[in-house]
Amino acid sequence: MNRQQMLNQLPQVHEWDIVIIGGGATGLGAAVDAASRGYKILLVEQYDFAKGSSSRSTKLVHGGVRYLAQGNIKLVRESLRERGFLLKNAPHICQTIPFVLPTFLWWEKWYYGIGLKLYDLLSGKLSLGKTTILSKKTTQQLIPAINSKKINGAVLYHDGQFDDSRLAITLAQTAAEQGATIINYCKLISITKSGKQISGVVIMDTISGKEYSLKCKVVINATGVFTDKLMQLDDPNHKPLLTVSQGIHIVVEKKFFPGDKAMIIPRTDDGRVLFAVPWHDKVVIGTTDTPINDILIEPKPLPDEIDFIIRNINRYLTTNITRIDIKTVYTGLRPLINIKGKKATSFLPRDHTTIVSASGMITITGGKWTTYRTMGKSAVDNAVFVGKLEKKESDTASLTLHGFMKDQKNDGYLSVYGSDSSSIKQLIADQPGLSEKIHPSLPYPKALVIWAVKQEMALKVEDVLSRRTRALVLDATAAIESAPMVASLMAKEMNLPAEWELQEVKDFLHIAEAYLIL
Numbered sequence: 294m295n296r297q298q299m300l301n302q303l304p305q306v307h308e309w310d311i312v313i314i315g316g317g318a319t320g321l322g323a324a325v326d327a328a329s330r331g332y333k334i335l336l337v338e339q340y341d342f343a344k345g346s347s348s349r350s351t352k353l354v355h356g357g358v359r360y361l362a363q364g365n366i367k368l369v370r371e372s373l374r375e376r377g378f379l380l381k382n383a384p385h386i387c388q389t390i391p392f393v394l395p396t397f398l399w400w401e402k403w404y405y406g407i408g409l410k411l412y413d414l415l416s417g418k419l420s421l422g423k424t425t426i427l428s429k430k431t432t433q434q435l436i437p438a439i440n441s442k443k444i445n446g447a448v449l450y451h452d453g454q455f456d457d458s459r460l461a462i463t464l465a466q467t468a469a470e471q472g473a474t475i476i477n478y479c480k481l482i483s484i485t486k487s488g489k490q491i492s493g494v495v496i497m498d499t500i501s502g503k504e505y506s507l508k509c510k511v512v513i514n515a516t517g518v519f520t521d522k523l524m525q526l527d528d529p530n531h532k533p534l535l536t537v538s539q540g541i542h543i544v545v546e547k548k549f550f551p552g553d554k555a556m557i558i559p560r561t562d563d564g565r566v567l568f569a570v571p572w573h574d575k576v577v578i579g580t581t582d583t584p585i586n587d588i589l590i591e592p593k594p595l596p597d598e599i600d601f602i603i604r605n606i607n608r609y610l611t612t613n614i615t616r617i618d619i620k621t622v623y624t625g626l627r628p629l630i631n632i633k634g635k636k637a638t639s640f641l642p643r644d645h646t647t648i649v650s651a652s653g654m655i656t657i658t659g660g661k662w663t664t665y666r667t668m669g670k671s672a673v674d675n676a677v678f679v680g681k682l683e684k685k686e687s688d689t690a691s692l693t694l695h696g697f698m699k700d701q702k703n704d705g706y707l708s709v710y711g712s713d714s715s716s717i718k719q720l721i722a723d724q725p726g727l728s729e730k731i732h733p734s735l736p737y738p739k740a741l742v743i744w745a746v747k748q749e750m751a752l753k754v755e756d757v758l759s760r761r762t763r764a765l766v767l768d769a770t771a772a773i774e775s776a777p778m779v780a781s782l783m784a785k786e787m788n789l790p791a792e793w794e795l796q797e798v799k800d801f802l803h804i805a806e807a808y809l810i811l
Contacts, residue, residue, distance in 0.1 A: 294466055294469050294749060295750075296476065296477070296750045299474050299476045300476060300498060302474045303335075303474070303505045304505070306333060306335075308333075308508040308510065309333050309335045309508065309509040310327070310332040310333040310334065310509070310510050310511070310676075310680060310682055311323075311327050311333075311510065311511045311513060311680065311682075312334075312336075312337070312494050312509040312511070312513070313334065313335070313336040313337070313512075314337060314481050314494075314513065314514055314515060314516055315338060315513075315516040316336060316337070316338025316340075316341075316342040316343070316461075316475070316477060317338075317342075317345055317346060317347035317461065317516075317517050318343070318347040318457075318461060318662050318665040318668075319517070319657055319658075319665055319668045319672070320513070320515035320669075321336070321342065321343075321461055321465055321468060322665040322669030322670075322689075323336075323657070323668070323669035323672045324336040324465075324468035324473045325467050325468045325471060325473075325669065325689060325692070325694075326669040326673045326689050327473070327669075327673045327676070328468050328472050328473035329471045329687070329688060329689060329692055330673070330688075331472075331685060332682060333472075334468070334473040334474065335473070335507070335509070336473060336475045337476050337479040337480070337496050338476070338477045338479065339478070339479065339480035339481065339499065340477070340478065340590065341477050341478065341753070341755070341756045341760060342458075342461050342462060342465050342477050342750075343457065343458040344590065345517055345518065345626065346517055346625045346627065347458065347461050347517075347662065348625075348759065348760050348766075349540075349542075349625025349766075350457045350625065350662050351568050351577065352454055352455060352456065352457060352570060352577055353452060353454055353455070353568070353570065353663075354375075354376045354380065354453030354454065354662070355376060355452040355663060356370075356372040356373035356376060356412060356415065356416065356452070356663070357372055357661070357663075358394075358412065358557065358559075361408060361411065366415070368664075369415055370415045371664055371667060372664055373412070373415050373416040373417075373419065374416075374417075374419060375663050375664050375665075375666055375667060376416070376419070376453045377416065377418075377419025378666065378690050378691075379453065379455070379666070380453055382691070382692060382693050382694050382697065383460065383463060383694040383696075383697065383711075384697070384698070385696050385701050385709060385710070385711030386455050386463060386694075386711070387454070387455040387460070388453070388454055389421045389451055389452070389453060390451070390453070390454040390554075390555050391449060391450075391451055391553075392449070392450050392451065392557050393436050393447045393448075393555070393556050394409070394447055394448045394449075394557050394559055395432060395436075395444045395446075395447045395558070396444060396446050396447055397443060397445060398445065401445075402426050402446050402448060403426075405448045405559065406426050406448045409424040409448055409450045410424050412424070412450060413450070420451075421453065422451030423451075424448060424449065424450045424451075425449045427448065429441060429444060429445055429446050431446075432446055432447040435447075435449070436550075436552060436554060436556055437552055438549065438551060438612045439556070439609060439610060439611070440608075440609055440611050443608070443609065452555075453663075454555075454572065456709050456763065457662060458759070458760035458761075458763070459709040459760075460662075460694075461760070462760070463694050463696055463711075464665075464695075465750070466696075466749070467692075467695045470695060475750075476498070477750055478498065478500050478752060479497065479498050479499065480496060480497050480499050481494060481495075481496055481523070481526075482494075482495040482496060482504060483495045483526070484512065484652075484654075485506070489651060489652055490652055490653050491511070491512050491527070491652045491653050491654055492508060492509070493507050493508040493509050494506075494507055500752065510680035510681075511653060511654075511655060511680035513654075513655045513656075513657065514654055514656040514657070514658075515657055515658075515672065516658075517628050518535065518537050518628045519588065520534060520628055520656060520658040521534055521535055523654075523656075524656060527650055527652055527654050528650060528651070528652070533631070534630065534631060534648070534658065535629060535630065536629045536630075536631050537585055537588055537626050537627065537628060537629065538582050538583060538584050538585065538626070539581070539583045539584075539585045539624060539625070539626055540579060540580035540581050540582055540625055540626075540627060541579060541580060541581050541595075541598045541599065541623065541624045541625075542579030542602075542622070542625075543577075543578050543579065543599065543602055543614075543619045543622050544575050544576065544577055544578075544622070544767060544768075545575065545578065545618050545620060546575065546618070546620065547571065547576055548612070549576060549612040549614050550569050550571070550576040550578075550610065552571070554571075555568065555569060556568070556569045556609070558605065558609060561605045562605060563581075563582065563601075565581075567579070567602070567605050567606060568580070569606060573706075573736075573763060573767055575620065575767050578602055578606050579602060581601055581602065583595060583598060585626070588626065589626075591804055592624040592625070592626055592807075594622045594623075599810065603615070603616065616810050620768045620769065620770070621765065621768060621809075622808060622809075622810060623765075623766050624807070628658050629659065630646050645660030645667075645668045645671070646658055647675055649675055649679060655672050655675045655676050655679060657669075669689070670687045670689065673687065674687075695711070695713075696710055696711025696713050697711060697712065706737060706741075713748070716744075717740055717741070717744055720740050720743065721738065721740045726739070727743060728740065731762075731764070731775040731778055731779055732764070732771045732772075732774055732778075733771075734771040735762075735764050735767070735768060735772075735775065737762045737764060739778075741757075741761065741762055742779050742782045742783060742786075743786055744761075745762070746783055746786045746787060747786065749761055753797060753800070753801075754776055754779050754783065754797045754798065754800070754801045755801050755804055757783065758772045758775065758776065758779060758801065759772075759804075765805060765808055766808070769805055769809045770809065772805060773801070773802060776797075776801045776802065777794070780794040780795075780798050780801075781794055
């Protein structure tokens with residue numbers, strides 16, 4: 294992907310079929326769907342791809358055991374189907390991971406066992422593995438850190454795991470390959486209308502400050518937690534659609550939770566589930582569900598949320614995690630559809646909603662990462678109808694994503710790059726100095742910084758350290774310490790002055806502070 298080439302395309306198109314606002318999971322999914330059908334597509338994201346919630350998930354591609362317990366069979370079935378498609382279409386980014394659900398009373402084995410057997414049944418031919426009832430001894434062997442005095446056994450089942458922001462970048466690459474124009478750091482300024490119907494948009498490249506007035510047939514609002522803001526821009530009388538909640542995750546070393554199996558705690562203090570998931574040689578533990586009023590692009594964890602996770606996970610482990618053991622804490626926001634009479638955000642549905650406004654704007658919101666493809670398809674189906682576009686069927690259920698390899702092998706930190714890994718290795722072979730790590734505590738070589746700038750539209754230090762690599766969400770201190778080196782590499786590659794380097798490091802430190810336990 295080349296950003297300047299994308300920008301050059303803007304004045305060359307007389308009228309876009311669809312303009313998508315928002316470069317998270319949903320917007321990128323819609324871009325892949327629409328572009329693969331042959332429509333002329335523009336996607337703009339005011340920050341970086343997956344800057345918000347789409348890079349701050351629990352890193353699971355799952356049907357949602359909790360939603361099964363709530364009786365939301367429709368969402369579970371849809372999610373399990375989409376989980377299967379994603380694992381087939383992007384095996385370099387998504388894999389199967391075994392989960393252990395510990396039980397404490399004799400009847401819980403059968404209660405949860407039967408429920409998870411239903412989970413398997415709902416996945417049909419796309420099942421990832423057989424659910425098994427485990428003895429106390431076997432449970433302790435699979436989860437060495439578990440407090441065996443408190444359990445009588447467990448249930449083993451299988452789900453999916455992925456790297457969320459790497460999938461987002463892969464979707465952007467896939468959409469571009471299908472002919473879409475995809476631009477980050479490009480902000481919607483206003484919507485233009487012909488009568489009451491949307492006829493175009495005014496956008497601004499926030500890097501250069503240049504504005505573009507563009508014609509289009511349809512606009513898709515895929516802005517996540519900022520959905521209501523765009524709907525109010527379209528209609529000042531719009532009443533808020535969303536309730537927003539916050540979820541945090543802590544990241545610790547694997548010594549606190551050794552092994553390759555994940556664990557799900559079926560009931561925490563607030564009635565939610567809690568996950569402990571091995572990921573990139575660390576362990577991600579979360580999450581919380583806290584209603585919030587202020588929607589920030591960089592939300593911050595609350596002290597009570599951190600204490601909640603530590604308190605609940607330590608009930609089940611012998612390793613006793615403390616605040617000083619946390620390498621990173623990251624915070625994401627959830628766009629949840631308001632339901633009258635439902636006050637607790639943990640009980641608001643995770644289903645998605647598609648709305649067509651009087652002006653013809655398509656809003657797609659809610660949902661979860663696992664169902665990004667069906668959300669994108671729903672948005673595009675509605676856009677085709679509203680924009681009176683030629684009807685073409687979606688083929689994304691079987692569309693392999695950028696980097697797909699038929700025989701995917703474990704290639705360490707390069708695995709998520711799929712077929713691009715050979716080009717990265719060649720870059721290192723051509724310039725051996727790029728094999729040096731950006732930090733001793735991180736697996737990433739300098740070559741990935743250059744690759745991110747040249748091939749993945751990374752424009753800022755944060756883009757590289759948070760989303761192209763996962764340094765910031767694996768070890769915040771190491772990411773901070775590597776920022777000057779990364780800024781220097783980027784500045785040289787993009788021919789930018791020393792002042793840019795200094796400002797970028799300063800900006801990154803300001804962001805990264807929220808990921809530290811101070």
